[in-house]
Amino acid sequence: MKVTVNPGKLKGILYAPPSKSVMQRYLAAGLLSEGTTIIRNAGDSDDETAAMQVIASLGAAVHTESKGIVHIRSGGQVSPSSGYIACGESGLAARLFTPLAALAAVPIDILGKGTLLSRPMETLIRSLQAVGVTVKSSGGRLPLTVTGPLAVRDIDIDGSISSQFLTGLLFAFAAAAEKPVTINAVNLQSRPYAELTLQVLKQFGWDVDMQDDTFTIMPVHRVAADRQVAVEGDWSAAAFWLVGGAIAGSVQVAGLELDSLQADRTVLDALKLAGIAVESNPDFLRSACGELQSFAFDASHCPDLFPILSILAAAAKGQSRIMGVSRLLHKESNRAKAIMEMLEQFGVTSFIAQDTLHIEGTGRLQKAEIDSFGDHRIAMAAAIGAVIASGPVVIHGAGSVAKSYPRFFHDLASMNIELQIHK
Known part of the structure; x- marks a missing residue:
C-alpha cells in the first residue's frame, strides 16, 4: 500500500x-492461568491477532465477545492442539511464546513470516538449550523446532540484544517453578519492558522479584480463578x-x-x-x-x-x-x-x-x-x-x-x- x-x-x-506489549503479556498470563481471563480494551493489530492464535494453538480457548473484549479459557497448562505456533511478524510473540511451547514434551515448530524470519534467535536458542530443551533452527533464525519439557533451574542469559527473551523465560519459569530459581540477565537492555513483565506476572498471582539484573521466581500454588484486566x-x-x-x-x-x-x-x-x-x-x-x-x-x-x-x-x-x-x-x-x-x-x-x-x-x-x-x-x-x-x-x-x-x-x-x- x-x-x-x-x-x-x-x-x-x-x-x-491499546498497548500491544501489555496485550501480549496478558495473553501469555491467560494461557498459563486456570480459569477464565477477560481482557478489555484489547487491540486488533496483526501482532496481537497472531498472539491470540498462538495461545489457541497452545491449548487455550479464545474468542472475541465484541470489539475490544477477548475471553480466554484455559486449564493453566500448555496443551498443544497442533504441532506448530505461527507468530506472524511479531518478534515479541516468537520470543515470548517459544519458551512456553517448550513446557510441553512434544516437538513444536515455531513459525514466522516476513521480516521476522531474518531476526536473530541465537540468544533464545542458547537459553532454551541451557534448560534442557532440544532446538533445531535455520541458522539461528526461524523456523525453529523445540522439544521440551523445559527444566526450570538457575540460569544466566544474555540480556544485551533484547529483553523479550527474558520475558518468555520469566513466564515459563513462573508457571513451572517448584522451588526458588533465579535468572541472571547479563547486560540487560530495555529494562522497563522487564519491569512491565513483572507487573503482569504479579497481577496474575505469581511471585517474582527483581534485584538489579537478577530475577528470583518463587513457587506459587495458584488456584483456578476468573480474572478481568484492561489493556492500557x-x-x-x-x-x-x-x-x-x-x-x-x-x-x-x-x-x-x-x-x-x-x-x-x-x-x-x-x-x-x-x-x-x-x-x-x-x-x-x-x-x-x-x-x-x-x-x-x-x-x-x-x-x-x-x-x-x-x-x-x-x-x-x-x-x-x-x-x-x-x-x-x-x-x-x-x-x-x-x-x-x-x-x-x-x-x-x-x-x-x-x-x-x-x-x-x-x-x-x-x-x-x-x-x-x-x-x-x-x-x-x-x-x-x-x-x-x-x-x-x-x-x-x-x-x-x-x-x-x-x-x-x-x-x-x-x-x-x-x-x-x-x-
Whole structure:
C-alpha cells in the first residue's frame, strides 16, 4: 500500500490504541492461568491477532465477545492442539511464546513470516538449550523446532540484544517453578519492558522479584480463578502524536497512564529536552507547537522511539544526538539505515558515530518519496514528518502500520491532515 500525506497542521483529540506489549503479556498470563481471563480494551493489530492464535494453538480457548473484549479459557497448562505456533511478524510473540511451547514434551515448530524470519534467535536458542530443551533452527533464525519439557533451574542469559527473551523465560519459569530459581540477565537492555513483565506476572498471582539484573521466581500454588484486566493505552503509538503536535499544531491524546511502566513514556522527557512541555490533566495529554531546540537523548532502553525522535530532531534547528543506535540492528528493518535514508529523502543530514545518531535539524523538510522498508515505525514517522514538508510525501509500504496500529492513517486524517491511500 502507498499513502500520500500532505503538509498541514495537526488538530484534534484521539485515544491512544491499546498497548500491544501489555496485550501480549496478558495473553501469555491467560494461557498459563486456570480459569477464565477477560481482557478489555484489547487491540486488533496483526501482532496481537497472531498472539491470540498462538495461545489457541497452545491449548487455550479464545474468542472475541465484541470489539475490544477477548475471553480466554484455559486449564493453566500448555496443551498443544497442533504441532506448530505461527507468530506472524511479531518478534515479541516468537520470543515470548517459544519458551512456553517448550513446557510441553512434544516437538513444536515455531513459525514466522516476513521480516521476522531474518531476526536473530541465537540468544533464545542458547537459553532454551541451557534448560534442557532440544532446538533445531535455520541458522539461528526461524523456523525453529523445540522439544521440551523445559527444566526450570538457575540460569544466566544474555540480556544485551533484547529483553523479550527474558520475558518468555520469566513466564515459563513462573508457571513451572517448584522451588526458588533465579535468572541472571547479563547486560540487560530495555529494562522497563522487564519491569512491565513483572507487573503482569504479579497481577496474575505469581511471585517474582527483581534485584538489579537478577530475577528470583518463587513457587506459587495458584488456584483456578476468573480474572478481568484492561489493556492500557500505548505510549509507543502516542509518541507519534505527541511529537506531531510539537512540530505542527496541537494534539490531545487520551487513554494513557502517566505512571505506566512502558519504556516509551520517556518520549515526554525527550520533548522536554527539545523545549516542549506537554500539558497533563486527568483526561488527556496536550502537545502543542512551540520553539524547538536541538537535544541529546539516550534511547538505549526505548529504541522504538528512534524513528519519531529523528523527526523531532529534524524539526529542531541544530544538531541533535540520539544515543543507543546499536539497539536498532535487529528490528523490522535495519532501522538505523532506514531512518537515515528517510532523513536523506527529507533533505536532512545525519550520521552515526560512537553508537549515536547525529541529526542536523533544518526546521522544515522537503517533499519526498519514502520507502518504509516494511517497517511500521518508519512509515508512521515519515507520515508525521510529512506534515512539515514543503509538499506531498509519498510513503511506500505504508500498509506495514497494520503490524501495530491499523487505524494510524485513519487517525491521521481525523487530525486535519489530507492524505490519499493507494491500494
